[in-house]
Amino acid sequence: MERIIEFALNHYVYVLALAVVTYLLVQELSDALFNRFGAISPLLAVTKMNDEKVLIIDVREPDEFIKGHIEGAVSKPLSSLTEQLPTLDKYKKATILIACQNGTRSASAGKILTKAGFEQILVITGGMQAWQDEYKLPIKVVNKYKK
Structure with a gap:
């Protein structure tokens, strides 16, 4: 768990990009479903x-x-x-x-x-x-x- 936190702190841009892409995918899927x-x-x-x-x-x-x-x-x-x-x-x-x-x-x-x-x-x-x-x-x- 400590290594994940260390990775997130050292590579915050990648973590932020992953969060944004995940959000957009979920939004697109929910739009398609509803x-x-x-x-x-x-x-x-x-x-x-x-x-x-x-x-x-x-x-x-x-x-x-x-x-x-x-x-x-x-x-x-x-x-x-x-x-x-x-x-x-x-x-x-x-x-x-x-x-x-x-x-x-x-x-x-x-x-x-x-x-x-x-x-x-x-x-x-x-x-x-x-x-x-x-x-x-x-x-x-x-x-x-x-x-």
């Missing part, structure tokens, strides 16, 4: 869109949305998603697909929606980047000069 939303690949998302009526929410900023989005998607930027939740209340029991640029903002949006009581939430893995680059799926581009 998430009430799932993930779906772009191809499976297309299948789901063809098989049933889904709501597609794009949580990117409007300037990103204009450059290209999934056909039928609605723009609800993550920065204002909590304020826009009342407009989505009628979809609480519907299947909701969430897209962002690369999948990181979608997870945050999924947490917000599950806390608000939405039941069937699926995050598109890889976001629009995977949708366009990896799977070569079509997008809709909005002409921002159209009136």
Whole structure:
């Protein structure tokens, strides 16, 4: 036991790094276990869109949305998603697909929606980047000069 304490005192940076990494791993595991939303690949998302009526929410900023989005998607930027939740209340029991640029903002949006009581939430893995680059799926581009 004395040697462990001596090691910890002599190599406190390593011990601190181990503690931080352990904390982050436990947090990641608990997030994965307690998430009430799932993930779906772009191809499976297309299948789901063809098989049933889904709501597609794009949580990117409007300037990103204009450059290209999934056909039928609605723009609800993550920065204002909590304020826009009342407009989505009628979809609480519907299947909701969430897209962002690369999948990181979608997870945050999924947490917000599950806390608000939405039941069937699926995050598109890889976001629009995977949708366009990896799977070569079509997008809709909005002409921002159209009136």
